[in-house]
Amino acid sequence: MAHEKGSYVNGTERRQRIIDEVEAASWVQDGMTIAVGSPAPMALVRQLIRRGVKDLTVIDSGLSLDLLVAAGCVRQAVSYYAGGGFGVPVAPSFRRAVERGEIVVWECEEGILTTGLQAAAQSLPFLPWRGGVGTSLPEVNPDLKVFSDPLKGETLLAVPPIKPDVTLLHAAAADAYGNVQHLGGPGWIDLFLQRAADRTVVQVERVIANEEVRANPWATTIAAVDAVVRAPYGAHPFYSRGFYVQDNDQLRMYVEAATAAAQENRPEALAYYLAHYCREPVTHGDYLERVGIKRLLSLYEY
Amino acid sequence: MAHEKGSYVNGTERRQRIIDEVEAASWVQDGMTIAVGSPAPMALVRQLIRRGVKDLTVIDSGLSLDLLVAAGCVRQAVSYYAGGGFGVPVAPSFRRAVERGEIVVWECEEGILTTGLQAAAQSLPFLPWRGGVGTSLPEVNPDLKVFSDPLKGETLLAVPPIKPDVTLLHAAAADAYGNVQHLGGPGWIDLFLQRAADRTVVQVERVIANEEVRANPWATTIAAVDAVVRAPYGAHPFYSRGFYVQDNDQLRMYVEAATAAAQENRPEALAYYLAHYCREPVTHGDYLERVGIKRLLSLYEY
Amino acid sequence: MGKCRGGSEPHPYGTTLFMPNDYSPQELMAVFLARDLQDGEVLRVGVAMPPVEAAVRLAHLMHGPNMELIFLGARMNVAHLHSLPMPAFGWDRRVVRWAESYSDTGHRFDRVKDWNNHVFFIGGVQVDPYGNTNLIGVGADYHHLRFRGPGSVGTATLSTHVGRYYIVLNSHTPRIFVERCDYISAYGWGTGGADARRRVGLPGGGPKYCVTPLCVIDFAEETKRMRLHSLHAGVAAADVQAQTGFTLTTSAPVPTTDPPSAEELHVLRTRVDRTGFLRR
């Protein structure tokens, strides 16, 4: 900000960081590396699918990863876990796409992934990790280099930085200035995903007053996030701690549809799911209308 | 725990972890490496001085480090900062002891120290850090080795594990099972000191009900600490966030006494301070009696 | 307690539903694991393993008042509760209501040096005679897998550092038990030998038992090769061998896996698995 002698361009207000899900999703461009937190920020994920973003490298796990693969958004998956649930051990669209060579896996593991994210956050060209020594991981992922440590000569893996262009997260609450507060703990590796990323968007169940943040600053799990998206029920069909449990009916419907498409060459149900729940609703509100308020209210936690 | 077929040694209760400051201090033996948190857990520190523990390697900063040096407990200081305050830029006893070669400094810096603590906590033989490249730190501390990273060939420091035998901390509250909750944030690098240590003792202003912990599990900053010591006003003459501010009168008295001993060869006031406040009081309660309830109550935060 | 032997007489739990000889294989797996868990241990529970979900709860209630359970990043001791019901769906996030702290505060793996008393439970799409496990996939060519597995989860790190772990499988087939894993995602005893882990610098204690619906397998002291430890009631050694893709060492006669006691079944069915998840 330029200023002249003894006078300032003053009086500007503190900048608010609330944007809508359509604008936030526009930060993601074809070919980028994105990270998707846990629970998955589905209001944002559905916008990516709706826009038909392509060739993403996606750091994600489970069924949100599977949905992005099913929708054709993914070129490479950085994943330590792609389980299916509902009796399906492997996420069906992911499994088929990998087996057919349609997507590439950057094979890793939770400790290795968080180590690489930490290296990115700390501007280091690598960080060492012991978990994975002795396994096939450095063979199937040549970016993981086995090396001898410079002090003791122990065998370790050198993990390169893993740096998302954009990280997308879901949380309970944030104020307008990007101070995020979770309920029931932040999801899994979300804080690593945020630290490592160039930019992070957090969608929240509630936007709260800045004074509410100041009343309990320790509860602020992420400070000064780049953008906040107001998205009540935004993690649906997944859970949001303190608000609702996951919608097993819709998830089972998805897993069955994706399994039919992947294993039985019956793509119709999956195509319907993608169209009805992801591509046709223009906004998150449109999506919620399709799910219906009665279904949503039935998902209260207790 | 041994058990026989179909029958268990059952019915034991969950073990409580509250001990007194005398027992806790007895965990520290001559020659050990200890870490002292921020604010310094003075009830425990004074017990170490009272017992005349010797030859410690002490990871600490500021005036609590200075007091331990003045009392003759220290052989080596692992310190990134030994300021004096009250117009004295360097802690006086520390300064004199180093200049005379009576104690050794393991020269480091905050980023390097936390990196070494992290290496210990993660069972790694080293961790890399960039801060310190280009400085004299690896020259004056040969344990810090300059090396080329195995992926990109960048120049970094290899920091060895720094592993306290015992870490001593002060916090606002803990339950009887060692769930610690701070107020106003945990001190500086305390969480690193705890993670790296073999054992950790936390002295607290209040012992709270386990139910109070469960009401806000995110506020639990350290889980399952090895021992909890009940020590109201236990950080005095330092502050305890949420309870009292530091006692500048007593600290100034100490700094002046230590300066007179170090710079002017007048050790009487320092000897009095050590005897009156550290060696003669048998328990923390005895110390508080000497300070006086009126003085203590005058230190309320607001 | 010592007085609960079950049998045909009326026992203290007031119903014959809990007869020790009336239990499912999954219940037996849960009870076997629960007995082997020690008070004071920290139990890290993953996903989609109902016998493990039950075992840690049962052990905590029966003899582990100082155990800590870690579910979904929430760390808890809930020995004071009467019941620890199994979740409706493996990973119901409401389990965090029991938390005393969270381990997923952005530094989940920052204290691996303290994992000596941590225990975890691993599955696999392939398991070899030395307890190496594969969650990556099946097929000689990594770039054209015949079966893509779910991925390594945190097993490479956990198996490296925990004091010991258990391989727990929901089925026992020659497709799972193979002479050689196509890929290893968690290193158990490598190519064998008591020093197999020390040789590659892994500090943790490695796999102790492999528990399946048919039997319990351990690892021979010298070779660390799989050995039949006990057979579940009604299962013959030949049955197990037929379902295993490599030769299992056996010391005849192989004992029968200790059945659940009446007390164990009572606690399991009334205070843990109240909806009969393990009996389906």
Add this chain to the structure above:
Amino acid sequence: MGKCRGGSEPHPYGTTLFMPNDYSPQELMAVFLARDLQDGEVLRVGVAMPPVEAAVRLAHLMHGPNMELIFLGARMNVAHLHSLPMPAFGWDRRVVRWAESYSDTGHRFDRVKDWNNHVFFIGGVQVDPYGNTNLIGVGADYHHLRFRGPGSVGTATLSTHVGRYYIVLNSHTPRIFVERCDYISAYGWGTGGADARRRVGLPGGGPKYCVTPLCVIDFAEETKRMRLHSLHAGVAAADVQAQTGFTLTTSAPVPTTDPPSAEELHVLRTRVDRTGFLRR
């Protein structure tokens, strides 16, 4: 604002106490630094630097509604408050009452990649012509120092990664400004040259200004050697050179450091330094 020029006429702040020509060197240092801080920057404030304590508050109130201040691990934006009083004693922990979050949650240095818009302020017991600083001590033999310094604090890490930093000194003497530091605890511009930091792989932007009670010093573009930037009112270039242990580049005539405006003094004295800490 643009209308607050001070001078002899009655000005909008209603008292002649805030005459722009009636200020202390420490106040001038604070105002100089405040003007150079940009809205949106994250300001990391250390200990025992009253002009810095004042500068960050002044900048935040006057033109930095999006600045973030980090005091003692507490991260805050307090532009909405009328006053940001200086603490009674440099490090009064009550400052955490302003926090919106804490950075000392056990991962203080986990986001150095985002420090490009972070600013910090460094002191030194020695400073050399290339802005390298020494907090370790004075004396050729490290094992027998003539003067043991306080230690490096976090300066090696901060100076490596922040977008830029300021060397701020409470006094200006030839003992501090030396041709060669006995030890370097924070690498500034090394042995000189615009690529001095890139050569050793340090991503941060290095020291921008050195501010003392006598003058402001910058670093010549090509050589990165210290150069007299401006002299505080009443100080001659020769005075500065006499107090500096090496030759300072000068471009005659050296300008005078811009004095505080009436508005700046007003805000500084009524809303920041209300007890006159900088005028003692």
